[in-house]
Amino acid sequence: GQPYDLVVSAGIGGGFPPDAPVGSVVVADEITVADLGAETPDGFVPVTGLGFGTVSHQPPRPLVRDVAAATGGVTGTVLTVSTVTGSAARAAELRARHPGAVAEAMEGFGVAEAAAAHGCPVLEIRTVSNPVGPRDRAAWRIPEALAALTEAFGKTVLVVESWKRND
Numbered sequence: 001g002q003p004y005d006l007v008v009s010a011g012i013g014g015g016f017p018p019d020a021p022v023g024s025v026v027v028a029d030e031i032t033v034a035d036l037g038a039e040t041p042d043g044f045v046p047v048t049g050l051g052f053g054t055v056s057h058q059p060p061r062p063l064v065r066d067v068a069a070a071t072g073g074v075t076g077t078v079l080t081v082s083t084v085t086g087s088a089a090r091a092a093e094l095r096a097r098h099p100g101a102v103a104e105a106m107e108g109f110g111v112a113e114a115a116a117a118h119g120c121p122v123l124e125i126r127t128v129s130n131p132v133g134p135r136d137r138a139a140w141r142i143p144e145a146l147a148a149l150t151e152a153f154g155k156t157v158l159v160v161e162s163w164k165r166n167d
């Protein structure tokens, strides 16, 4: 079949204040799964600490830089979680464990694993619909985040097309 040059995971996400406010664009320079591992009496141990697997993927640096410049996006780690953060304590715990985290979402790491399995680079772009923290569904700005995503994705496509030609 036709080989792919890039896999893009795009969607909305929660932003860690103050780095990624609601409405902002985030481009992952690292895609990290935050809750894949084991809980032990001494705390959370990632799968890598258990002796197998992987917990992070790195999108191509020049592409991240150029997409962030084109979209006005913030770069940083985007965490993949299975459970949407719903408390200040959990938000603080995640940030303590991942100081470079600017956002969380639910799909990026799975997409990155699939891309890696096919030797394909990956990019994750998120627009922020809500702050990561105490659960307040009424504060989620999903239509605004989707509108921002549409705009950011259009700019991303232009960068990706020139990146493909030049790389």
Ligand SMILES: O=C(O)c1cccc(C(=O)CC[C@H]2O[C@@H](n3cnc4c(=O)[nH]cnc43)[C@H](O)[C@@H]2O)c1
Residues within 6 Å of the ligand: 011, 012, 013, 014, 015, 081, 083, 084, 085, 104, 105, 106, 107, 129, 130, 131, 132, 135, 137
């Ligand atoms: O009502 C809830 O608390 C709730 C629980 C689970 C999932 C949801 C969603 O609507 C998430 C679906 C979608 O949005 C992304 N997303 C947006 N904000 C966040 C976040 O703060 N943490 C994690 N994921 C988030 C996610 O990637 C999904 O695509 C609501």
